[in-house]
Amino acid sequence: METSSTEKSIISLGPWLETPTGNYVRDWEHARLDELTVDIFGFNATQIGLPQIDALRANRMPHTWLTDTGFPPKGHDNEAHPLVVVQDFEELPYASASIDLVILPHALEFAKEPHQVLREVERVLIPEGQVIICGFNPYSFWGARQIIGRLSESYFLPQQGEFISLPRVKDWLKLLNMEVSGGYFGCYAPPCETQKWLDRFNFLENVGERWWPYLGAVYVVQAVKRVRGMHLIGPAWKTQKATAPQGVPATNKIHKSHK
Template identity: 70%
Template sequence: MHNLSAEKAIISLGAWLETPAGSYVRAWQQARLDMLTADIFGFNAMQIGLPQINALSANRMPNKWLTDTHLPAAAEDGNTVPIVVVHDFAELPFASQSLDLLVLPHVLEFTEEPHQVLREVERVLIPEGQVIVCGFNPASLWGLRQAAGRLTGAHFLPQNGEFISLPRLKDWLKLLNMEVNRGHYGCYAPPFITTKWLDRFSFMEKAGDRWWPYLGAIYMVQAIKRVRGMRLIGPAWKTRPANAPKAVPATNRIHKNTDQ
């Protein structure tokens, strides 16, 4: 059965992404995901959750899918996002070691079992497969405003999210033998709710990336599944040393022994 509270939280995040602040976040994440996924090769790629972001649009794998906890409502033009599987994020319905790439946009923050979701991610990834995780940074102006909103009731971000710091997430991934690359931060503008004020502070994007890179409202981390004791082996080319003695046919060896 689906976790109803988690499903409602994901839905509320999807609605928030349609707001001016959500569009600002979506634009940064789309550009960063396009950059990270463009050169990841393989056969099977999967985006888990949040169909409002097309995380695999720049990836060139032949098989790309999107899953979620629910089927989306019809869009204004009558079309729906092509979700191929509806499932509980804590139990991925895929074979072990079957996927080359998984992208989790804000999934861990809106599920009650983030550790279980990561264990499932590790299970379904092939050796050397990759995962990309997006999240809200609690150590940012947006995180501080969200913390204050929990006291006042004026939430800026969806209230059901449990935001995970990037260092903490890296520790979780390392426990699963996932080799973590450096994180990427973005969205340095203050937590405004209007496009007008977000645009006025757009200059902070370059300044923040240079002067306070760990205070962006959004982070993204990429990790590779490593398997202990496993190494890539090339072709077993066998060459004989130049000074190696030539092999003597078995019949010659028999005749030689009988002559003695």
Template identity: 70%
Template sequence: MPIPQSLSEKPIIALGSWLETPAGSYVRAWEQARLDALTSDIFGFNALQIGLPQIDALQSSRMPNKWLSDTQLPGKSLDGSRPPVVVVHDFAELPFASHSLDLVVLPHVLEFAPEPHQVLREVERVLIPEGQVIITGFNPASLWAVRQAVGRLSGAPFLPPHVEFISMPRIKDWMKLLNLGVNRGYFGCYAPPFSREKWLNRFAFMEETGERWWPYLGAVYVVQAIKRVKGMRLIGPAWNTRMAQVQPQGVPATNRIRRLRQIK
């Protein structure tokens, strides 16, 4: 059953249709490759992708249980199929038990959420200790953000009009308050904000150049964090303690002197 409009997020579904454009396909290809590389190395049992079913963020995950959730059931695609959304809910209230998920992926969800802090708090709640979260977003310090600002003034925004840019440093600050330690961060899509595929292809060389000369000015970013729990520490094997108990103890020098005096 669809979530009422008053409880749902801003129309992130507009981003889904934008991803079908040449510029959107360019972003989707980069994010898909980066998400595949990250999720393939994360182990556990339960993984969740929240929103944006146009990107299969968990396709390379090795976890046995993988779910996709959204604020509403998506419409059928051109071939008549329907993306496998298994849970419909408000992003600010995740219908999962605390400490139940090993991995949560948020593709551009925070940028369309009325309360991004609450969404992130819910993610922290459902993650197990040492669980991981991956977030993708548009970089406000990029040519794409400048194009979006100019487009809003002229009434022709380049990106969906409701997107609210959130910088990676700001995301890191929010995570730090929730004991989510940032593990990795990447920027990508350095080509200028062109609408036509041929121009994006002509500037494909800027991917390598941008990573080398202006690495923080990519159009999009991916950040990965791990849930840290204070007071927890790794415990070594129990046999180390047993060996320490049976290990022969040295005789203090003072005891030896006393024994020599008694013999004399």
């Protein structure tokens, strides 16, 4: 399958997550995602991109998938989250209103058309379905370091990413009738690359969360799809039949979408 521009760019984030700084970010995001997803109920959930982060590991839905533009790295658990291969994230192979939860760990920052990705997410979500987005905060010390890196060609974060501010993401969500319901900022250590210095600045996690929360290097935001004029009586997931959405394998077979 031809490699898309989305795949070429987001691949660079995978190896970065294996560095000490990347592990620092991944551990923080795993903890926050576990908190947010453990009590989200339904039948169908998917993670879009970046299999190095297991965004659905704490969720208990019976059908969970990893939607990606290529084969995952060694160690991905196909039993837990079968792989659905797509050409890009702007066109998802799921039926409209068929998914209860979508998680995008940094997928918007490396997408050619991030707003179109969100439109697709809104399309596939059921009414009152939820989306969780992880992103790098451009208004942070890490964001400032990345700007300096662009000028000097000495990057701290993967250079292909176009980091999107949380207010901008909220505006996009609002335009799509998705209501923000929660979120976090985190990773307050300065942009250092060794475990030794990350450990020395560990005390900043509590300090930063209290005194300058919006300067965290990473954010996680959660939103709910609202449908005007619709009133749900009781939890909708209790009345749904647990079947895989249209176009998605119920086994671990690979699904490829073609344009």
